[in-house]
Amino acid sequence: MTTHITFVHALSPLHAGTGQGVGVIDLPIAREKATNLPYLPGSSIKGALRAGCSDEESRRTIYGADARELEALESSTQFSDQRLLLLPIRSLAGTFAWVTSPYILQRFKRDLRDASIDCPAMIFDNEIASLNTSECLVSSSESVIVIEGDNKVYLEDLDLVSKTTSEEVDAWAKWIAARVFPGDDTTWQDMLKKRFCVVHDDVLGFLLNTATEIIARIKLGEETKTVDAKQGALWYEEALPTETILTGMVRVVPNKKARENGNGDHILTTLQTEKPLQLGGNVTVGRGMCRVRISESKGG
Template identity: 50%
Template sequence: MDAKLLFIHALSPLHAGTGQGVGAIDLPIAREKATNLPYLPGSSLKGVLRDACTDGTTRKEVFGPETTHAADYAGSVHFTDQRLLFMPIRSLSGTFAWVTSPLVLRRFSRDVALAQGADFPANVPDVTPSDGCLVTNATNLIGNDGKVTLEDIPLTPARSAEMDAWAQKFVAVLFPQSSEWKDVFTARLCLVHDEIFGFLVETATEVVARIALDDEVKTVKQGALWYEESLPAESILSGLVVASPVRAEAHTVFKTVDDIIANPLQLGGHATVGRGLCSLHMVS
């Protein structure tokens, strides 16, 4: 199996929805059943990249035939679900933090082991609820009280050389041409306990109320009020791009994907209201 790591950096709120809701949120985002962590379905990503491929022959060889001939042969590229890697969380100091957890990094490390060209630290730092959180030595998240306060949760920070090593690897992929953003990411990287991370990704998503207006009187239509959930801007997800040489060789598959993601793409729903503008990066 030929596979490469793919990163998705949301430049605007990202709505990868389920189409229906059972609670207070009418249009929730997709979440894993076991962990409740948000993700972008691989099928959604593949559809966007397929539409962005302008060469008809390459599109069929790499992404497979049109839907009407789907049974003829399989496509040569597969995308895993893109799982949340870093969640932007409001911070009392530093404006916001890019937050992750040991479980998330361990699952990411499992993908690293399958991918070609990926070079990330082998050791995943651990943290317990009593430990608070781990930050880099260049952090700007620590307040005057010596705490890192995420939303309304005060945590006792510990500066970590291991976090420095992780930050160095991530910025090389996410911000290859911007030293400024490399510093911004490093200063805001934060590792919290899995339970705290689970609470944050449940409560710190972006939920907005939407309405529809009557065309004639310009007032809200009867019953046309709904709430929709999105991952906030600056969320970072990751997953795998897998090449399966059915009609196209692996190098052709990866080059095609790399060419398509050279410019930002719109992922998920509600593009006309600014949702889903994303920057994508594949580890060569």
């Protein structure tokens, strides 16, 4: 068994819903009960990867037998829920910032340890935990989200004092950028590093309730092309904004068929895809277009 870290980068608004809401938003996104953090169910990413696998033999080997098949065959892959890592927030400078918090990074550390992955940021003694609600940490002196001369970062309606950059924040920004945008994609790596921002957990909690995307939709009559008053005229949907980055884990446990074909190393290679996937709901209206990256299980 090997454990790998997954990264999901939203290229369009991502709606992983929970059905009908009870508040102002009719169709909210899925959130963890205790933390209120958004997540994408593991079944969503596994289903999209399975649907994109055109070879029937590989599909059965990696994802298991279809429910309609008589012969049972367990899946060789176990996907966790994909949880929030970086939330894009409007910024007065630099257009937007990729925002995270101490709690999210601590939880990410736990996943990295489970996957036996080394990260330079893990050697530090959690310097970022000392942040207060009026401060933030940016990745480097080249940050594009800090107002020059003011030493402040303006996120939505919040103004935060930018503290002196720490080695820990620089290490996190550099390491995450290299995994979300691997290879020679230096342009996007630099964009992430220059927009990386750590805020207090309470500040992120506020942004999670005010900075998600709310989309108003209407239903038109098929013949009249006017608002269909009989079947619901107007409703509001919530979505994670474009550029959101989620992370999770996938465990590879080769089933009988995979072991017959070798040691199962080919499974990870098959899971890697350069093509965007559509995850979550409302795919027919362009929601949920995402890039998916899967890390190696060892090495930093």
